[in-house]
Amino acid sequence: SQELEQSPQSLIVQEGKNLTINCTSSKTLYGLYWYKQKYGEGLIFLMMLQKGGEEKSHEKITAKLDEKKQQSSLHITASQPSHAGIYLCGAVPVYNFNKFYFGSGTKLNVKP
Amino acid sequence: DVKVTQSSRYLVKRTGEKVFLECVQDMDHENMFWYRQDPGLGLRLIYFSYDVKMKEKGDIPEGYSVSREKKERFSLILESASTNQTSMYLCASSSPRLADNTGELFFGEGSRLTVL
Numbered sequence: 001s002q003e004l005e006q007s008p009q010s011l012i013v014q015e016g017k018n019l020t021i022n023c024t025s026s027k028t029l030y031g032l033y034w035y036k037q038k039y040g041e042g043l044i045f046l047m048m049l050q051k052g053g054e055e056k057s058h059e060k061i062t063a064k065l066d067e068k069k070q071q072s073s074l075h076i077t078a079s080q081p082s083h084a085g086i087y088l089c090g091a092v093p094v095y096n097f098n099k100f101y102f103g104s105g106t107k108l109n110v111k112p
Numbered sequence: 113d114v115k116v117t118q119s120s121r122y123l124v125k126r127t128g129e130k131v132f133l134e135c136v137q138d139m140d141h142e143n144m145f146w147y148r149q150d151p152g153l154g155l156r157l158i159y160f161s162y163d164v165k166m167k168e169k170g171d172i173p174e175g176y177s178v179s180r181e182k183k184e185r186f187s188l189i190l191e192s193a194s195t196n197q198t199s200m201y202l203c204a205s206s207s208p209r210l211a212d213n214t215g216e217l218f219f220g221e222g223s224r225l226t227v228l
Contacts, residue, residue, distance in 0.1 A: 013132060024128070031214075031215065033214075033216060033217075035217075036215070041221070042202075042219045042220065042221050043202070043204075043217075043219045045214075045216045045217070045218075048214040048215070052139060062188060083190065088154060088155060090155075090217070092215070096168075097208075098143060098160060098162040098168065099157070099168070100143075100145060100157070100159065100160070100204075100206070100217055101155075101156075101157050101170070101171065102147070102155040102156075102157075103152050103154050104153055104154035105154040105155075
């Protein structure tokens with residue numbers, strides 16, 4: 001079963017447009033992580049959210065975690081072709097701090 | 113620079129063969145993980161280990177086993193490879209989350225396994 005649901009599964013946007021990717025957990029999380037994977041390459045860590053209501057930004061990417069710590073959104077402002085790739089949310093559940101699982105990923109294409 | 117090294121980038125094996133995928137990290141991390149990545153399914157956790165000789169099943173352990181005899185090395189074993197185990201396998205490591213550490217995972221480049 002998929003404990004982390006990501007939406008949408010894929011996204012094609014025009015360069016310069018904003019976009020949002022969502023990640024929803026069926027359980028309360030200890031921490032929520034966002035990663036990016038360029039096609040054919042390894043995963044790059046973007047940011048981690050741990051506190052309910054927390055928001056972090058890195059360049060044009062902003063991620064938020066809701067108060068209940070079950071839902072996160074990743075927002076990209078003024079998208080560029082360099083933003084293309086697969087975005088994955090990962091999480092540590094409160095019932096097992098050693099476990100680390102991922103959502104199904106969102107494939108993003110940015111058209112120039 | 114932190115480094116997680118997977119022994120083979122590409123492997124081709126036959127059905128029924130025993131397959132070893134090796135992963136080594138040089139960061140003295142306690143936690144190590146094996147995932148498989150398939151289109152539309154994201155990364156699915158196969159096994160993880162939080163200490164030497166300690167292991168826990170992930171979400172899809174069937175058909176796999178693991179070995180962690182040394183802290184830096186975590187091996188994934190396919191006892192009898194099957195075609196449905198054709199996939200990209202990713203190894204990762206992390207240290208426990210502390211006040212000054214996010215506990216993020218560091219990934220290897222991946223091993224693409226094809227079982228014929």
